[in-house]
Amino acid sequence: MSATQQFHQTANDCLERIAADLWPEAKLALVIYTPNKPELDLVLKDSGLNVDEVVNTLRRRGGLGLDGENIYKRLLCDAVIGAMALGKQNNNPPPAGHWGQEFWDIGRAEGALQDKLVHALRLAPKELDACQRVIHYAGGFDPAYVNDAQAAIKEANSVLDKIPA
Template sequence: MSAINRFHEVANDALVQISDHLVPEAKLTLAIYVPGEPEQDIVLMGPGAAADEVVNTLRRRGGLSLDGSNIYKRMVCDSIIGAMAMGKQNSGPAPDGHWAKEFWEIGRAEGQQRDELVAALEHLVAVTTPDANGQLGAKEEHLASLEHARAMIRLHRG
């Protein structure tokens, strides 16, 4: 019997022994890891144990608050930021039913709002810019507002 198989057998026997002493509604999970070697991770879950509840327990009792630093939370946040950025650019939508779709749609709504604002500013500039003969009689403050609108258009059109 290999050392790994023997370990699993011993761990499983220990889980059974511990389970015999738990209150009836308690669930048991054993997690073993070697830092920096995720291929050696072992998670043994007793009957009826739910992964979400294990994570909730670690969050409550193991210091995994939303304010703490951990790689899983960082990866989730990076995925959300990426989905929102892709949505704003209207590219690479998350598939229907995927958890990131909601964030992609938030980003897309922001992108559409930006596009509508820029289009409105472009229209405003087009209809209020004096022609070569200065036919609109624009005042200096109007020209400053138009220049500001042009700067905003350049900024948001990239």
Template structure:
């Protein structure tokens, strides 16, 4: 039997003993990590455990959104992507997906930009003058539409 298998057996036995002493409704989760070596991570948990509740428990114990971790980076990347795709009116999230609200924010910004560019084009077309103000409007239109 490997050292890893033996550890799992010992840890499991210990968790069973601890679980028997918990109050009704309490759940147990054990996370073991070696910093910089995610391949060695071990998570042992009771059956039926809600990992969202584990995360909430860690947050109450001081886990901060300000820490640098892969979960937060992935979450922020997804939000930024949903905003960008919404602005471009592409790749709507699946029905009921939590990223929909960020896609909707991006879409609203895209629609606002389209309306603003359209209005600026109309103003420049009507005025059709060579002034600094209209040059700035032309520049803004070019920037928003490229």
């Protein structure tokens, strides 16, 4: 028997003895890790162990929190950001019942709102220009009257130039 197998057997025997002395609903897990050597990680756990409860216990009693960096949180955040971005683009929705649907829907709502705002913003300068032409053809007006409107149109167009048509 290799040293690793012997260790696993010894650890398992110890955990069984400890588990026998715990209260009836208690579950037991042992995690051994070596920094920067994930190939050496070892997880031994009771049958029926709920790993979400292990994480909750580490959060409550072991100092696990949202602050600090770990790959699980980073991947989860990346998935949420991706779902929101895809929703905003109205692209690649998650499968029915997927946990990311809520985030995709948030992105989709923001994308739809942006689409409506862009449409309104594109329409306003056209309508204002049409009004100015009618007034001009009807006998003219003081151009200073529309200076603020022209500045607003220029600002709107500078924003619209950054948004694909």
